[in-house]
Amino acid sequence: MNLRALLNDRFSQAFEKATGEALSPQIQLSGKPEFGDYQANGAMAAAKALQRKPRDIAEQVVAAAEVDDLAAKLEVAGPGFINVHLKPEFLSQALADAPIATATEAQRVVVDYSSPNLAKDMHVGHLRSTIIGDAIVRILEALGHDVIRQNHVGDWGTQFGMLIVYLDESGEDSRELADLETFYRASKQRFDSDKAFAERARQRVVALQAGEPETRALWQRFIEISLSHCQETYDRLGVTLTRDDVMAESAYNDDLPGVVADLKARDLLTTSDGAQCVFLDEFTGKDGKPQPLIVQKSDGGYLYATTDLAAVRYRVRTLDADRALYSTDARQAFHFRQIFAVAAAAGFTGNRISLEHQPFGAMLGRDGK
Ligand code: ARG
Numbered sequence: 001m002n003l004r005a006l007l008n009d010r011f012s013q014a015f016e017k018a019t020g021e022a023l024s025p026q027i028q029l030s031g032k033p034e035f036g037d038y039q040a041n042g043a044m045a046a047a048k049a050l051q052r053k054p055r056d057i058a059e060q061v062v063a064a065a066e067v068d069d070l071a072a073k074l075e076v077a078g079p080g081f082i083n084v085h086l087k088p089e090f091l092s093q094a095l096a097d098a099p100i101a102t103a104t105e106a107q108r109v110v111v112d113y114s115s116p117n118l119a120k121d122m123h124v125g126h127l128r129s130t131i132i133g134d135a136i137v138r139i140l141e142a143l144g145h146d147v148i149r150q151n152h153v154g155d156w157g158t159q160f161g162m163l164i165v166y167l168d169e170s171g172e173d174s175r176e177l178a179d180l181e182t183f184y185r186a187s188k189q190r191f192d193s194d195k196a197f198a199e200r201a202r203q204r205v206v207a208l209q210a211g212e213p214e215t216r217a218l219w220q221r222f223i224e225i226s227l228s229h230c231q232e233t234y235d236r237l238g239v240t241l242t243r244d245d246v247m248a249e250s251a252y253n254d255d256l257p258g259v260v261a262d263l264k265a266r267d268l269l270t271t272s273d274g275a276q277c278v279f280l281d282e283f284t285g286k287d288g289k290p291q292p293l294i295v296q297k298s299d300g301g302y303l304y305a306t307t308d309l310a311a312v313r314y315r316v317r318t319l320d321a322d323r324a325l326y327s328t329d330a331r332q333a334f335h336f337r338q339i340f341a342v343a344a345a346a347g348f349t350g351n352r353i354s355l356e357h358q359p360f361g362a363m364l365g366r367d368g369k
Contacts, residue, residue, distance in 0.1 A: 004027050008025060014064040015057075025061075026042040027041075037086045040084065041081055069090065072086065108321045110315050113132070113136070113137070113150075114134075118248075119160065121181045132327050150245065153248045154304075155226075156249045158205050163183070163184065166183070166191075180226060260276060260306065274297075291338075293305050293342050309343055
């Protein structure tokens with residue numbers, strides 16, 4: 001439906017009723033919200049033609065207008081402008097009925113969003129990625145694209161050693177786990193205050209990474225509970241993510257040695273303080289010194305960045321995507337610039353995929369932090 005044409009019809013009738021003449025209502029979009037959504041500015045020209053006061057004509061047009069179905073309020077302003085405030089219900093229905101110009105070429109688009117870290121409860125910061133990402137998904141699907149949701153949850157890393165040991169030692173009936181936040185805090189407190197516990201936690205990370213079955217089983221239990229909490233939040237928000245969209249960091253574990261080997265084969269690796277790093281000329285820090293992307297620590301451990309490189313490869317090779325969009329806050333902008341550049345230099349992008357970070361701002365407390 002063309003709103004302007006509809007208003008033009010209705011107000012043409014009202015002008016004719018009010019003046020006995022066929023006159024143009026001169027419908028325009030309002031310049032400011034306080035002037036409503038549209039304006040009918042025909043009263044001034046009508047007044048000239050009819051030798052009458054424009055405000056009088058405007059008042060009569062308002063009285064004659066039959067717009068109850070679409071307007072919440074009409075008001076006469078200034079010399080004889082008629083401000084039209086549309087009803088929200090009418091506007092939302094008009095939007096729902098509006099035809100969408102679908103994309104001429106459908107693309108396969110990966111949208112990486114929400115992606116909370118499973119060690120803790122999903123935190124308010126992740127709501128931004130969740131909601132912005134889901135809005136992007138819906139828009140792209142409405143445009144006819146083939147969208148693949150990827151919930152790149154953080155389910156791997158050193159803090160899991162601590163959580164697993166705490167879960168293990170707190171006994172089978174760990175009702176506390178229902179409240180992840182409390183559980184996390186309690187285990188962290190123990191980790192910081194008890195040296196022997198901290199050592200057991202570190203050993204547990206090694207066991208987890210080595211795939212030791214009992215440790216894996218405890219970890220799995222923890223992840224399951226954490227993911228079901230996330231799903232409750234998604235359902236409550238009406239967000240379209242499901243369990244099938246989870247592609248966790250741990251899913252890339254087996255690919256990480258291959259990622260590092262490929263970087264080496266491309267002659268992109270430099271050993272710096274025992275760590276495996278990629279230095280690209282375009283990345284320098286504030287001091288002008290080159291800023292490496294570290295892909296393997298001196299102890300052999302892999303990092304967030306290594307997993308993201310593996311994820312790029314997977315999105316190109318397995319998902320066959322034309323585009324990948326990443327919804328995180330702006331503090332990760334540098335990380336993604338490095339990932340995208342290193343992935344291109346290493347040939348992981350297949351010269352095909354467009355990698356795009358879609359950053360948003362930080363959520364600050366009253367103290368500005
Ligand atoms: N888990 C990360 C965080 O909370 C976000 C992951 C975003 N996606 C990605 N592929 N790095 O900061």
